[in-house]
Amino acid sequence: MVAVSLPQLLAETTHYTYQDYSNNKAWEGIGTEPTPPSSPSVLMINPFIALDYNKVSISDDQHKSSFSFNDTIDFGYPYHLFNFKIMEEQITKISILWEGSSWSFISSEFGVETFIWNATNSNWEVLGNYSSSIDEDVNITISYTTQPDNYIDPDNNLYILVYAQYGDGDSNSDLFTDFVKVSVTEGETNSISGTVNDSNNHPIEGAIVIAYNTTTNTVGMATTSADGSYRIDDLPEGYYNIMVSKTGYETENRVNVQVNENEPIIEDFILETPPKEPTTDYWVFIIIILVLVIIIMFLIYSYRKFTKQK
Numbered sequence: 001m002v003a004v005s006l007p008q009l010l011a012e013t014t015h016y017t018y019q020d021y022s023n024n025k026a027w028e029g030i031g032t033e034p035t036p037p038s039s040p041s042v043l044m045i046n047p048f049i050a051l052d053y054n055k056v057s058i059s060d061d062q063h064k065s066s067f068s069f070n071d072t073i074d075f076g077y078p079y080h081l082f083n084f085k086i087m088e089e090q091i092t093k094i095s096i097l098w099e100g101s102s103w104s105f106i107s108s109e110f111g112v113e114t115f116i117w118n119a120t121n122s123n124w125e126v127l128g129n130y131s132s133s134i135d136e137d138v139n140i141t142i143s144y145t146t147q148p149d150n151y152i153d154p155d156n157n158l159y160i161l162v163y164a165q166y167g168d169g170d171s172n173s174d175l176f177t178d179f180v181k182v183s184v185t186e187g188e189t190n191s192i193s194g195t196v197n198d199s200n201n202h203p204i205e206g207a208i209v210i211a212y213n214t215t216t217n218t219v220g221m222a223t224t225s226a227d228g229s230y231r232i233d234d235l236p237e238g239y240y241n242i243m244v245s246k247t248g249y250e251t252e253n254r255v256n257v258q259v260n261e262n263e264p265i266i267e268d269f270i271l272e273t274p275p276k277e278p279t280t281d282y283w284v285f286i287i288i289i290l291v292l293v294i295i296i297m298f299l300i301y302s303y304r305k306f307t308k309q310k
Helices: 050-055 280-309
Strands: 012-016 025-031 064-068 077-085 091-104 110-118 123-132 138-144 157-164 173-186 191-198 208-213 219-223 229-232 238-245 252-259 264-266 269-271
Touching (some): 025 064, 064 077, 077 173, 091 110, 157 173, 252 264
Parallel strands (some): 191 269
Antiparallel strands (some): 012 173, 064 173, 110 123, 191 229, 208 219, 208 238, 238 252
């Protein structure tokens, strides 16, 4: 068997919006629980119409609104479900932008939570959330560079869910979407990636990895996932100092790591646990031993003195 390597693609980004809704679909509805149900299909109730798609196609303060009305049937959590058909294959990065707001008629509170469907694990993951007492549009943005294919199902679907959040869902509320966009990068970008493990080669989750360009002062940052992996994309060419830190471990530094155009750099790290400082109990034990030694020496001295006097 002969191993065949695929040609390395130069980085190219495609932006998906609802200016084209022939393949990209959306739905609205009222959720009955504060957390979304276990599948996107459950939420595909009321599809957007052409006017709705036009309102969310660009960032122009034209909003698609969804209400929960003043009756027992429709009380709950307004939501918007967005579906994008992703056609790229060698995906290295997915970025999501949602712009909009939501509010409660009774409590005058504003809050929303956004999710992305993890098609591999069959669960919703939180993209971001906000709550406020001010009625204003907010932007929620996030990028995925670790296993981005996890968020695309076998039929090339990617799902974004926006959920209005107010207490126990027992008040009239409204959800507004102004704009939503998914950007997909195919091929390699200037990146630094790798793993962070402990001295026993176990992955460390939640370690902070910071790459600092010593010439341009560019800073890239990532957090390691459950398997200890990280990836920092879109780094300008140049030399970087990398610092990896995690509470309970010694910080690891690496200097002058060179990043070239469209060339992924692999940097793996091992974090050592710091030597343990003597505890309070340790010092108490030492003091007791010293006191006992002094007492014993005093008793020996007193005995000898008493014996000589005889």
